[in-house]
Amino acid sequence: MDTSLPARVRQAIEKSGLTQADFATKVRLTPDKLSKSLNGTRRFTTLDLALIAETAGTTVDWLLTGREPERPAMAARASADHATATIESIAERFHRADQQLQQLRGSRELTPVPLELDASGLAKWATGRLAERSLTVQALSTPDLINALDTAFDVDTVVERFPGGLDGFAWQTSTLRLIGAGMTLYWARQRFTIAHELGHILLRHAHDLVAENVGQHGKHPHEKAADKFAAEFLMPETVLRAAAPTGHLVRAEAIRLVNLLQVSPVALSWRARNLGLISPSEQRELAALTAETCSILGRRPELAHQAGTDSAARRFPRRIVVGHLNAYQEGETSARPLADLLSVPVEQIIESFAAGGQSH
DSSP, rough: OOHHHHHHHHHHHHHHHHHHHHHHHTTOHHHHHHHHHHHTSSOOHHHHHHHHHHHHHHOHHHHHHHOOOOOOBBBBOOOGGGGGGHHHHHHHHHHHHHHHHHHHHOOOOOOOSSSSSSSSHHHHHHHHHHHHTTOOOGGHHHHHHHHHHHHHHHHEEEEEEOOEEEEEEEESSSSSSEEEOOSOHHHHHHHHHHHHHHHHTTTTTSSSBBBEEEETSSSSSHHHHHHHHHHHHHHHHHHHTOOTTTOOHHHHHHHHHHHHHHHOOOHHHHHHTTTTTOOOOHHHHHTSHHHHHHHHTOOOOOHHHHHHHHHHHHOOOHHHHHHHHHHHHHSSSSSHHHHHHOOOOOHHHHHHHHHHOOOO
């Protein structure tokens, strides 16, 4: 059986149901050029392969290698059964865009993650990775934290509207680390979700697509480990102890920390209690507050407004979007992959570029 690139293109043409001449027109080639490429006397260009894959409903990777793409399959423990198809579709969309980009720009190698570390060790390692870039988690807004995760850990983060009750998801392949967080006004919870999903990635839990509903955290050993990572990553022990030099965290300092770290009072209360910095009764009193209340009590009302605006906004992974924008602008691919990635009509992409309206 012939397994060459021309042979797979012939298979793609046959499956499309089009004649070779009609297929050539669809992929912007003359019948003569397509025939020469199929016979090996002309090389397929990058744009040719992108258009062939698009028209035939396959991938450039399959045309080149015959390898079927990895697919996001929900882990058995996910409780959001009603949302499975939606989340798998979102993950597949960004995975497909990443694969297309790598075919155009070359494969990427992901930052190695220490294999021997547990959740606590990985939280310290992750904090150190940020420190190498002169960054601390407490100094980063959530949008800036997302950008930092991209550069420090090769993580692509998408913020999308999810089915009701779903917080986020994580999925990883050999070339992609993908985190999803739901659009919400509860900014402190979204920030914890992002850190929680990062924990799944670094702890290597996400080779199956992992998704959690609100309130699911902590029920499975992997969830407990991801929660532990998130708590220690977002609320470093050194920061909390520095705020409690006598060994006791007073209420005013706890409120200041909620605003500084942009976490919920519930999350901070349990972290402080586990470190022995507050009593059980103080933990319950702090947990009764909300992040919004703490922003007012701490005289930071602008924090709640900006953080709430950020957490409710849709967001795409910058690396993937910019890569596709550049590829289309440079004539390496059609408008279809970018339109699919952004979930907009192809005509909108074409018209935007024709009008000089592209933005990064």
